């Protein structure tokens with residue numbers, strides 16, 4: 342079998358090389374072909390991980406959380422394997438391992454930190470059993486890809502049944518995640534934000550999944566919401582309530598980057614505090630930082646060297662990525678689903694200066710053809726956010742315009758994204774936000790990059 346393993350490694354390298362030459366994303370293809378050559382490849386390679394295997398699941402924030410966790414381990418001197426590009430289905434996970442293997446088919450790895458698509462976990466777990474699963478949140482994603490949220494939870498459960506010793510690191514402010522963890526029977530630790538944050542502009546009118554208790558179906562009561570279904574909740578009937586928070590964010594400030602303190606608790610007592618000062622924007626990123634921090638601390642890391650990682654963070658792939666074009670500051674952000682969009686709206690509102698806005702909506706296969714979710718986003722909130730003008734763009738620009746119209750918000754439709762940006766660069770506020778959904782991201786990002794160079 343050693344021969345087939347080595348052949349699989351060579352195949353992966355070759356496919357990766359050729360795909361890159363052809364300008365395609367080769368990462369997934371490499372894993373796919375390698376697994377065909379040697380089906381036990383991932384099982385064999387993952388056995389060589391010397392310490393722990395972490396996986397990160399959840400609707401939003403997976404890539405940010407997982408990559409940050411990988412950086413935390415690297416700062417502790419660990420050799421890490423991580424699927425950084427966010428290729429999070431089976432083939433992408435295989436690629437992450439196989440492309441790190443030497444020509445004899447071995448890896449040199451202390452910790453594997455792997456992002457996995459919720460629906461793919463049950464295909465990955467037959468190959469390896471993770472020690473820890475980080476669960477960021479469970480929001481409704483593109484409807485035609487995942488169906489309802491309980492299907493996602495069933496798929497995750499199916500995967501966890503294959504890894505009975507896997508411990509969970511969960512966002513306990515998300516009632517869906519907390520209920521899931523409680524029902525799963527797995528050991529878990531929690532992170533969250535125990536008090537409402539004054540600077541968080543999230544509305545209280547957002548849609549909320551999981552308003553009903555998953556144990557007795559009664560309506561849940563909330564003391565407060567952070568956003569979506571995240572907040573402090575309890576069931577008045579069966580006694581199910583927000584679990585105690587083991588890693589709690591407090592003293593939150595959003596005005597210049599993110600500043601907060603993490604309190605680590607044991608049996609309700611604070612045993613350690615840690616001040617966080619991060620070059621991130623958006624309230625929701627507190628959760629991403631908390632998730633990575635809790636996961637690494639729970640795994641026994643000291644995390645002495647993480648300050649530079651948090652301070653020097655440069656968002657990639659259009660997650661709050663900034664560009665300077667002429668005199669205009671442009672901030673690009675991806676939003677794939679209603680919860681993501683609502684978080685984006687909050688992030689725009691955290692900036693109280695005047696601004697312009699472009700919203701780009703496509704309906705290609707990867708976006709989900711069904712764009713009825715636009716009606717689940719609280720676009721009304723842009724009214725109070727010093728937004729001076731709005732342009733809608735992309736394949737479904739007119740649907741977006743109609744959505745704004747129903748919120749009594751004026752917008753201009755410019756079908757071509759490039760034309761939309763050029764329009765905004767002249768005679769506007771010099772503070773431009775661009776919110777895009779999935780397939781609009783890469784073209785918009787490349788265009789902004791080339792405009793920035795000129």
Ligand SMILES: [Zn+2]
Pocket residue numbers: 554555556557558559576577578579580581
């Ligand atoms: Zn209940």
